[in-house]
Amino acid sequence: MQTRKKKSILLYIALMLLLVCMTAGCSKQEESSEQNEPSGNDSSNTLVIGAYSVAKDAVGELLPKFQEEWKAKTGQTINFQESYEASGTQARAIVGGFEADVALLAMESDIEKLVKADLVSSDWKQTPNEGMITRSIVVLGTRAGNPLGIRDFQDLTKPGVKVLYPNPKTSGGAQWDINAIYGAGLKLSEEQEGKKDPAAAKAFLEQVHRNVESLDKSGRSSMAAFEYGVGDVIVTYENELLARIAKGVDYDIVIPKNTILIENPAVVVNKYADKHGNRELAEAFVAYLRTPEAQRIFAKHGFRSVDPDVFAQTESTFSTPEGLFDINYLGGWDEVRSTLYSKRGVWYQVLAGL
Template sequence: MKKRVLTASALLLSLFTLTACGTDSSAPASGESKKEITLTLGAYTVPKEAFAKIIPEFQKEWEKKTGQKVNFQESYEASGAQARAIAGGFEADIAALSLEGDIDTLTDAKLITHDWKNKQHGGMITTSVVALGTREGNPKNIKDWEDLTRPGISVLYPNPKTSGGAQWDINAIYGAGLKRSDEAGAKDLLARIHKNVKTMDKSGRASMTTFENGTGDVVVTYENELLLRNIEGAKYNVVVPNDTIKIENPVAVVDKYVDKHGTREVAEAFVDFLWTTESQRAFAKTGYRPVDPQVAEEFKDQYKTPPGQFDISFLGGWDKVRKDLYADGAIWDRVLMGK
């Protein structure tokens, strides 16, 4: 069964050639009855390895159940960039993004019209925490956020203007500062850490690759990114700060495009498949924290829950975070300008 992995920009150029892969983009729901059908997945970069395990299992199950072969067009981009690509015309049937705010971009564009949170686990398929990755043995003795402000410490995190992972990173730092001080103190902690940032890549995956290539003393990233590297044979130290944020990663069917392509039934089945025990184990084996309680219990020794863990509600929810931290002229812009 065919599976193609493309960037969002490449997929935008190929929207009119998808009929060769089994999807007639001008066809109504009759596409559902074809012997072969194509789903287009628009995802953020980090779960690529998990989807590589999950997609073949879904293909086998769907063909056994319906007799229909499912091909996948896959695009992996920084979450914010992916959301903007879908809103701009990349016809993804399913959006698997880093954060709720990027799904909101598609809702605001009237591409997602159903209540995507009215699903299992509120529409979230995985969780994680923001963690710190250091070189083997933790030679700079990094233990918590304040250590990232020390002279001579080289820090990596991606750009929150393009990366959902980066927004989780910045939220974690700012929230940790709020737990210990006030808004001024939280901004000060963020500013002092940012002074030591060596580079800001487009995505969390790109930032991790830069770290793997030898740049930086510490990378601020998803815990699952670090666990995956260690599962694959790396020897990074995974430092979970005492105060850090719980990451929640959503998925949703993109209503406008599945109805246009005639793929709603299979797209909804694939999304539901992401909550099965089998899929949740695949996520866990690539470092994510499963949302399924049974699977989470199986893998509990893989994770550390920090005593000061908080979620996005501690910062007032995503609407407040977007306004206070990431709007033009807000806290993040002032940190960049040194104000």
């Protein structure tokens, strides 16, 4: 009986030792597998993309197309690491150490933050379309049927109209929205007084802002709040509304008589792309964003193409408002940063009720 018991114990010990050896073997195998990952997972084959939130859907469709093209051209399989944030937040993250190889941001001034941090070359605009890859305009979105009869920015000043736009401190889209409203105020003063009146434009922005329901972090967050039922009118990118309507969401788009042309840039973040050994890949990706194929995908998602031929093919989708102006009407980005968004600028005076 005892002999049988001893045999059982020895058998048990032997089985346990075998199990330990097998487990150790497996661990070594897994360790070896992790250390010898295929080159497709190597950092030099992974493109890190930092983009503003509104571009997410279009970029999501573009990445597999570029992946196929790169594979056919080089035989190399590439992967992507993607981050989508409000443009200002994304720019600050990249400056703060998020090592994006490529940045797609909402506006030129956010790229300039990367230039000042020595991450991007100061001559980044010496590229096709001055570094821009998409265009849009600021429009108004209303509930289906436009129940409040919104026709222009002036209607946003009416009592009881609940307005949404995001926070310009974090969102590039919000700065385009504020620029559009302030610029529309300047246009109105020109029509009424024969010249631009900054005081009248500030007063107009104040009147609109009094009706703002909430200041969300990004254009995409503001859109999500609107879809949830917050507010009567959203000030946003035209492409955001066109993309939502294409997906079956029932909104009306109101194009103000005077509004701003939005231009969105993309750049290689030289310092990080060089660090990762990704410069050629990053440059090829940014170049791909300007190709007719990529521009047609952007147009599918509601953006106005920077490619003249693609825009001509898709122009019927878009309306050109009578008083369309660009950032130069406001004096350019340096002037806008100083006039509107400095610590004592117009926007912060409006916010503080000064």
